[in-house]
Amino acid sequence: MTAFLALLRRDLKVASRNAIPLLMATLTQPILVVLVFGNILPRLHLVAAEFRTVMVPGLMSITMLMAGVQGVLMPLTVDLSGSREVDERLLAPISVLGVALEKVTAGAIHAAVAGLVALPAMMLLMHRVTGVEVHPRWVALLPLVILCGLLSAAFGLTIGSQVQPRFSGLLFAVILGPMMLFGCAYYPWSGLSVIGPLQYVFLLNPLVFMSESMRLAVTPDVAHMPAPLLLVGTLGFAVLFTLLGARSFERRTVL
Amino acid sequence: MSAALSVEGLVKTYPGTRKTPAVEAVRGVSFEVAPGEFFGLLGPNGAGKSTTLGCITTLVRPTAGRVAVDGIDVVRRPREAKRRIAVVPQTRNLDRDVTVREVLTFHAAYFGLPRAERESRADRLLAEMQLTEKAAAKPLSLSGGLQQRLLIARALMHDPKVLLLDEPTIGLDPQARRMLWETLRRLHEGGLTLIMTTHYMEEADRLCQRLAIIDHGKILQLDTPAALKKALPGGRILDLWVRSAAPVGPRLEALPGVLRLEKVTTEGRDDSFERLRLFVDPKDGLLDRVLQAVQAGEADLQHVSLTQPSLEDVYIHLTGKELRE
Ligand SMILES: Nc1ncnc2c1ncn2[C@@H]1O[C@H](COP(=O)(O)OP(=O)(O)OP(=O)(O)O)[C@@H](O)[C@H]1O
Ligand SMILES: [Mg+2]
Numbered sequence: 130m131t132a133f134l135a136l137l138r139r140d141l142k143v144a145s146r147n148a149i150p151l152l153m154a155t156l157t158q159p160i161l162v163v164l165v166f167g168n169i170l171p172r173l174h175l176v177a178a179e180f181r182t183v184m185v186p187g188l189m190s191i192t193m194l195m196a197g198v199q200g201v202l203m204p205l206t207v208d209l210s211g212s213r214e215v216d217e218r219l220l221a222p223i224s225v226l227g228v229a230l231e232k233v234t235a236g237a238i239h240a241a242v243a244g245l246v247a248l249p250a251m252m253l254l255m256h257r258v259t260g261v262e263v264h265p266r267w268v269a270l271l272p273l274v275i276l277c278g279l280l281s282a283a284f285g286l287t288i289g290s291q292v293q294p295r296f297s298g299l300l301f302a303v304i305l306g307p308m309m310l311f312g313c314a315y316y317p318w319s320g321l322s323v324i325g326p327l328q329y330v331f332l333l334n335p336l337v338f339m340s341e342s343m344r345l346a347v348t349p350d351v352a353h354m355p356a357p358l359l360l361v362g363t364l365g366f367a368v369l370f371t372l373l374g375a376r377s378f379e380r381r382t383v384l
Numbered sequence: 385m386s387a388a389l390s391v392e393g394l395v396k397t398y399p400g401t402r403k404t405p406a407v408e409a410v411r412g413v414s415f416e417v418a419p420g421e422f423f424g425l426l427g428p429n430g431a432g433k434s435t436t437l438g439c440i441t442t443l444v445r446p447t448a449g450r451v452a453v454d455g456i457d458v459v460r461r462p463r464e465a466k467r468r469i470a471v472v473p474q475t476r477n478l479d480r481d482v483t484v485r486e487v488l489t490f491h492a493a494y495f496g497l498p499r500a501e502r503e504s505r506a507d508r509l510l511a512e513m514q515l516t517e518k519a520a521a522k523p524l525s526l527s528g529g530l531q532q533r534l535l536i537a538r539a540l541m542h543d544p545k546v547l548l549l550d551e552p553t554i555g556l557d558p559q560a561r562r563m564l565w566e567t568l569r570r571l572h573e574g575g576l577t578l579i580m581t582t583h584y585m586e587e588a589d590r591l592c593q594r595l596a597i598i599d600h601g602k603i604l605q606l607d608t609p610a611a612l613k614k615a616l617p618g619g620r621i622l623d624l625w626v627r628s629a630a631p632v633g634p635r636l637e638a639l640p641g642v643l644r645l646e647k648v649t650t651e652g653r654d655d656s657f658e659r660l661r662l663f664v665d666p667k668d669g670l671l672d673r674v675l676q677a678v679q680a681g682e683a684d685l686q687h688v689s690l691t692q693p694s695l696e697d698v699y700i701h702l703t704g705k706e707l708r709e
Pocket of ligand 2: 433434435
């Protein structure tokens with residue numbers, strides 16, 4: 130446990146030194162999307178005003194997914210690079226599983242912070258147009274943000290320790306891109322009943338549960354998935370990816 | 385139980401993939417290192433040195449065999465074993481995101497040292513390794529020699545019982561290398577158990593009390609440097625670079641005073657000269673006889689040298705390969 134906390138402290142210290150570039154990397158996208166779809170287009174009456182309300186929790190979940198994946202993927206690439214910085218960690222008195230869980234924890238904190246910073250930034254940018262129904266319920270928001278952060282970071286560990294670093298560009302295009310479009314970020318899951326049973330296929334996408342969790346936490350007026358389903362889904366995916374990620378991390382590091 | 389390190393019947397086969405066959409990197413290696421001993425693993429590229437060290441340090445999972453550090457099985461009780469060992473790896477894996485000083489203090493924190501002790505040990509080791517001036521620099525901005533010293537300082541932060549060094553002087557200039565030797569000697573005198581891999585003969589000869597010469601995953605010979613040298617046939621070595629249509633080897637081998645002849649493969653030479661190495665008893669007229677035999681065989685002679693056997697010759701004798709430096 131000492132080694133776990135010490136590793137975590139090191140990661141948070143390094144991340145906090147790079148806070149500005151890290152936040153810029155994760156916040157640019159949601160802020161720009163909000164500017165266009167939440168501010169400009171509604172004024173031009175090209176999108177319905179409600180779209181903004183639906184979109185804010187979705188953008189939060191996308192921000193967290195990206196931050197969590199990057200928060201694990203970038204350090205992991207360095208760790209597993211030719212110089213194998215990870216070996217120093219593996220030589221600390223901690224199990225390989227412990228090292229993997231620390232990575233997930235650090236990534237989750239990164240993701241949670243990104244999500245919590247993105248929310249007020251988006252609210253600020255949309256404020257000029259009236260009729261935005263964003264009312265964060267903090268009691269629900271904090272634990273859900275942490276849970277979604279864990280899911281994102283565990284997902285990052287799973288893909289990061291399975292995909293060769295040189296393919297990480299491809300990974301964003303081929304895996305994360307579709308995940309975001311079909312992740313119920315821009316539309317509530319309940320609305321998908323119009324496409325019939327296909328609606329349930331969307332549940333294979335972990336981002337759906339994250340978007341719906343945020344919907345529950347910040348836009349109570351928009352319909353969201355039943356809370357138990359949403360919790361089971363988020364938690365289940367978080368556990369699944371942590372296990373998968375830890376296993377492939379061990380395969381990559383202990384020869 | 386008294387050994388600082390014991391390796392018994394160690395085997396490591398890296399599993400193959402669809403495109404690559406499995407590699408038997410270590411094929412039954414056994415040795416023991418006594419507390420306070422300076423032990424060397426000497427071998428060419430790909431001999432299995434790093435893999436052996438990896439098995440000792442838990443970074444490589446052994447296929448078979450047993451490794452114990454200070455009586456603790458490294459596979460069954462890895463965390464306890466890891467507290468007792470420190471590693472200076474072949475590829476420098478310094479934490480590039482923190483300062484030189486933080487490399488040391490964070491490392492100590494991973495091992496649970498209290499803050500005051502982390503700071504005082506870091507100060508002491510920075511001074512000892514002459515890195516105090518660089519304390520605030522980033523590790524990758526240091527020269528190779530300084531990075532190597534920082535790796536040693538980092539390894540010593542948690543007060544290990546056994547220090548493992550994987551080719552620690554590779555890529556260092558002669559001065560930095562000498563300085564590193566001094567450091568290692570000082571640590572040895574201080575009672576630390578050291579295990580070093582190298583393919584520099586001179587280094588092994590100077591530093592190591594006992595040496596295992598390893599090739600193709602097996603220990604070929606294990607002894608003190610002096611005993612290894614003594615085991616060579618004859619008292620001297622005569623090296624000849626010759627080129628001839630018909631082989632002159634058999635003629636030379638038959639001469640009185642020539643105890644043994646070996647051909648040495650020299651990588652990277654594209655002329656047609658071959659290197660013959662004669663283990664000789666330097667009796668009267670030996671050189672004359674050898675030169676006559678070469679002439680009689682109508683061979684071109686490019687170069688001759690008569691030397692005292694060194695550890696390098698032991699190495700060539702055992703592996704049939706020359707080390708290029
Ligand atoms: N991860 C791996 N997967 C497959 N084969 C490997 C792996 N690591 C090493 N090998 C192979 O195992 C053999 C022994 O390698 P090892 O690194 O132990 O040699 P070494 O003695 O340290 O050599 P060097 O002097 O080059 O460092 C080599 O043939 C190498 O190609
Ligand atoms: Mg090696």
